[in-house]
Amino acid sequence: MKQLKDLLFGVSLHAVSGSTAVGIESIRFDSRETGASDAFVAIRGTEADGHRFIDGAVKNGVRAVICEELPQDLADGVTYVEVADTQLALAVMASNYYGNPSANLRLVGVTGTNGKTTVSTLLYQLFKKAGYKVGLISTIKIMVDDQEFPTRLTTPDSLTINKYLSRMNEAGVEFCFMEVSSHGIAQRRTEGLVFEGGIFTNLSHDHLDYHKDFADYRDTKKKLFDGLPKSAFALTNADDKNGLFMIQNTRARKLTYALRSYADFRAQILEQQLDGQLLKIQDNEVWTKLIGQFNAYNLLAIYATASLLGLGQLEILQLLSGLQTVDGRFQYFVSKQRITAIVDYAHTPDALKNVLVTINALRTGNESVITVVGCGGERDKSKRPVMGHIASDMSETAIFTSDNPRREPPRDIIAEMEAGVEPQNVRKVLVIEDREQAIRTACKMAGGGDIILIAGKGHETYQEIAGVRRDFDDYKLVSEVLERLASEV
Template sequence: MKLLKDILYGVSLSAVSGDTNVLVNHIHFDSRAVGMDDVFVAVRGTLTDGHNFIQKAVDSGARAIICEELPEILVNGVTYLKVPDCNSALAIVASNFYGNPSKNLKLVGVTGTNGKTTVTTLLYNLFKKAGYKVGLISTIKVMVDEKEFPTSHTTPDVLTINSYLSKMNEVGVEFCFMEVSSHGIHQKRSEGLHFTGAIFTNLSHDHLDYHKTFAEYRDTKKKLFDGLPKTAFALVNIDDKNGLVMLQNTKAKKYTYALKTYADYRAQILERQFNGQLLKMDENELWSRLIGDFNAYNMLAIYATADLLGLEKMEILRLMSELENVDGRFQYYISKDKITAIVDYAHTPDALKNVLVTINALRTGNENVITVVGCGGDRDKSKRPVMGHIASEMSNQAIFTSDNPRTESPAVIIEEMEAGVEPQNAKKVLSIENRKQAIKTACKLALANDIILVAGKGHETYQETNGVRVDFDDFKEVKEALESLNK
C-alpha cells in the first residue's frame, strides 16, 4: 500500500476534502475494478463519464476519489480531490504509484502515422542482439526483456504502461521502445513518463474520425515533442513537411533524417530486390532484408536512434543487416507456381500507396498485381474512397472486401470504397464481402509470377464483427489458398 499524499506529488489540486495521510491499495479509472481502500479517478471518456460512477466506487470501498467536479454528497471517511484534468492527474499518480519507473531506464517514444511498429520492434530486436535487456510496448505485443504480454491498444492506459515499466525495472531493463499513438497523447497516456528520446516517422491521412481535422491530428503528435526535457533527443523525418513542425517548440536536442534532403542522418537506396535492398548509410553499404522506400526510412530511423543511444556505428550496421521483417509488414510467401503473396498492415492511403509503389518498382512489367483490401468499420470514413482509388489505380486487379467491419455493414463500407474508383478503373474492381473468399479468388486469378497484395490487417489474427472476434490470419489464409491450388 502507498500513502495517498505520496502518489499525489506533482498533481495540480483545486480542492481537497478529507485526509491525504492515508494508505491506499491501488488506482483504478474503471469503477467495476474498485476494491477496498482503492483510489478511483473519474476520467471523462469518449463514451462514458467516470463522474457518473463515483458513488459506485465509494460503495465498492474506494478510499479516495479524484474528480473534476465534486459530488453533491461527500461521504465521511472518503477523501475527495478536485483536479483540473483527470487524465493528467491519472498519468501523474500512476507514475508515482509505481515509483516513476520510466526514470530508471532509457525510454524512447515513436510516433507517426506509419512505421511505429516496425521501428519499435526492430529497435527492440537490435538492442537484444547487442546484448542488452530491452523492453517493448507496441501494437503487436509488450516485451519485458524475454517475457511476452499480449496487447490490444497501440498505447495502453497509463496504469498498464507504468506497470510494465515497473516490471522492466525489476528485471534490469536498460532500454524501452514504445509506440505513442495520437489517441494516447490526446488522452494523456504518455504524460508523466520520462522520455530519453522521441522519433517522428511521417504523417498522413488517418484517425480523422477522432481528431476531426488534419491540423488537430498533427498538433496532437507534436505534444510528445513539446514535452521532452532538455536532456532528451528529438529525431524527425524531414522529408515529411511535418517533421520540422514537431521540432518547433521542443527543448530536446534536435536531429533529422532523410532520403531526399540534407539531414543529420541520410541514406540512399542503391539496389532493390524482393528479398531485400542495398542501402548506403553514413558512407557505408548495408544489405537490408526490408524493402521499399518506407523501410529505408524505418532503417534510417533505427540507425540514428541506436547511434544517439551510444551504440558503435559499425556494430549498428552489422546488427541491422540481421534484422528481419516484422510480422504482417511486407511479409511474403512465394508459391510453387512462382506466385508472390505479400501481406501488409497498410490500412491508410499513404501506407497502401507506399506498398504498391514498392511492388511496382520491383516488377519487370509482365506480372499482374492483384490487391485485396478493405477498410475498418467505426473508423475514419473519409479515407475509404481514397483507399479504393489507390488500389484500383495502382493494381491490375483490385478486390474490395471486408476488413474489421465492427458494428458497420461490410457492404456499406465497400460501397464507400467503390465511390473512389474512377470510370476507367471500374472494370478492374471486384467486390467480395467475405474476406476468405476474396483471398481465394485472388489466388485463383493469379498466374505464374503474378503478385498478390493482401492489405489492411497485417499481423492481426482475428476479424471483428459486432463485438465478436473470430480467428482470421491473412498470411495463413493466402498461403493455404495458394498451396491448395497445387494439390
C-alpha cells in the same frame, strides 16, 4: 500500500474533502474493478463518463475518489480530490504508484502515422542482438526483455504502461522503445514519463474520426516533442513536410534524417529486389532484408537512434543487415507456383500507396498485382474513397472486402470505397464482402509470377464483425490456400 498524498505528488489539486494521509491499495479507473482501499479516478471517456460511476465505486469500498467535479453528496470516510484533468492526474499517479519507473531506464518514444511498429520493434530486435536487456511497448505486443505480454492498444493506458515499465526495472532492462499514438498523447497516457528521445516517422491522413481535423492530429503528435526535456534528443524525418514543424518548439537536441534532403543522417537506395535492398547509409553500404523506400526511412531512423544511444557505426550496420521483417509488415512468401503473397498492415492511403509503389518497382515483366483491401468500420470515413482509388489505380485487380467492420454494415463501407474508383478503373474492381472468400478468390485468380497484396489487417489474428471478434489470420489463410492449390496441380 501507498499513501494517497504520495500518489498525488505533482498533481495540481483544486479541492480536497477528507484526509490525503490514507493508505491506497490500487488505482482504478474502471468502477467495476474497484475494491476496498482503492482510489477511483473518474475519467470522461469517448463512450462513458466515469463520474456517473462514482457512487458504485464508493459502494465497493474505495477510500479515495479523484474527479473533475465533486459529487453533491460526499460519503463519510472517503477522500474526494477535485482536479482539472483526471486523465493527467491518472498518468502522474500511475507513475508515482510504480516508483517513476521510466526514470530508471532509457525510454524512446516513436510517433507518426506509419512506421511506428516497425521502428520500435526493430530497435528492440537490434538492441537485443547487441546484448542488452530491452523492453518494447507496441501495437503488436509488450516485451519485458524475453517475456511477452499481449496488448490491444498502440499506447496502453498509463497504469498499464507504468506497470510494465516497473517490471522492466525489476528485470534489469536498460532500453525501452515505445509506440506513442495520437490517441495516447491526447488522452495524456504518456504524461509523467521520462523520455530520453522521440522519433517522428511521417504524417498522413489517419484518425480524423477522432481528431477535429488534420491540424489537430498534427499538433497532437507534436506534443510528444514539446514535452521532451533538454537532455533528450528529438529525431525527425526531414523529407516529411511536417518533420521540422514537429521539433520547432522542443527543448531537446534536434536531429534530422532523410533520403532526399540535407540531414544529419542520410541514406540512399542503391538496389532493390524482392528479398532485400542495398542501402548506402552515411557513406557505408549495407544489405538489408527489408525492402521498399518506406523501410529505407525506417532503417535510417533505427540507425540514427542506435547511434544517438551510443552504439558504434560498424556494429549498427552489421546488426541492421540481420533484422527480420515485423509480423504483418510487408510479410511475404513465394508459393510453389511462383505466386508472391504479401500481407501488410497498410490501413491508410499513404501506407497503401507506399506498398504498391514498392511492389510495382519490383515487377520485372508481365506480372499482375491483385490487391485485397478493406477499411475499418466506425473509423475515419474520409479515407475510404482514397483507399479505393489507390487500390484500383495501382493494381490489375482490386478486390474490395471487409476489414474490421465492427458494428458498421460492411456493404456501406465498401460502397464508400467504390466512390473513389475512377471510371476507367471500374472494370478492375471486384466486391466480395466476405474477407476469407476474397482472399481465396485472389489466390485462384493468380498465376505464376503474379503478386497478391492483402492489405489492412497485417499482424491482427482476428476480425471484428457486429462487435464480435473471431479468429482470422490473413497470412495463415493465404499460405494454406496457396499450398492447397499447388498440391492440386
